[in-house]
Amino acid sequence: MIRKLLTAEGYDTLKDELTYLIRKHRPEITEIVSWAASLGDRSENADYQYNKRKLREIDRRIRHLTKLFEVAERIQYNPVQEGKVYFGAWCELEDDDGEIIRFRIVGDEEIFANKDYISLKSPMAKACLGKSLDDEVAVHTPSGDKHWYITGIEYQLATGADCGIGAGV
Template sequence: MSRYRPPRSAGTALITPAGEAALRAELHELWNVQRPKVTQSVSEAAAQGDRSENAEYTYGKKMLRQIDSRVRFLTKRLEKLQVVTERPADINKVYFGAWVTLEDDEGEEVRYQIVGPDEFDLKKQQISIDAPLARALVGKNLDAEVVVHTPEGEKTWYIIEISYPTYED
């Protein structure tokens, strides 16, 4: 008997042009490069005979299922996503796509870009618009105080800079 797992929430359907390009590149790589290689290796493994004890065949079929699952997800997700290519009317407030520099009570600064849930990457200082910090920042002006509830308690930041990337068509 399998264990039921509710489907993961897809999150906000916004994405930056760079994020969309990355998802399309991943889809292309999976469909046009990885899947044909795995299909070829499965065919070669199947030609060896007994499939019940053939590890290469079993592993290849598993890889095909994983690739096909990710391809289905990316195809459906890309259809629903809205690519944000324009800056907001009021660039003095924090909205989707903004780079925001924050300062905490100790004077330490951090800088984040607010991006879609499909493209967040903390190593690149990109946080999801669905994250608690981003939700607290959206709509705030320069010099605003932002309080976020964290597992360690309340954390206060001050917005010291807001900038937006320029999108080229």
């Protein structure tokens, strides 16, 4: 069986989404579909067609999340991780030109709504795993090998600009 790794934060967010879809959103849309169906001719009823399609999308997402939680593993931060890049780390890298990139290494299911998140399976994440502050990271790209240096590693729960990564963190 294939395990799906999720950060504790990502696991909780997806669990909350599933709960919301099942307990609140789906019943609301079901009620609208029932109301629209009671108006008569469904083939010409835009409310019915739109909300029926929305209901199918909700059901598809519920099925996806339900199957995900059958194989999901919630990975909790462990203080042993400090000082090295592992799953869930916020990383800051700098190249020789002074260009800085910042990202968090997470599971595949967490990257979609977060522009600063990268998959654990990505070449960049694989190159960073196990590295320490000031270590060099090399990634093979279509335009040649790229080299960066790790200038920050942090495991605090953080998002966007308030993640507080910096040299010596």
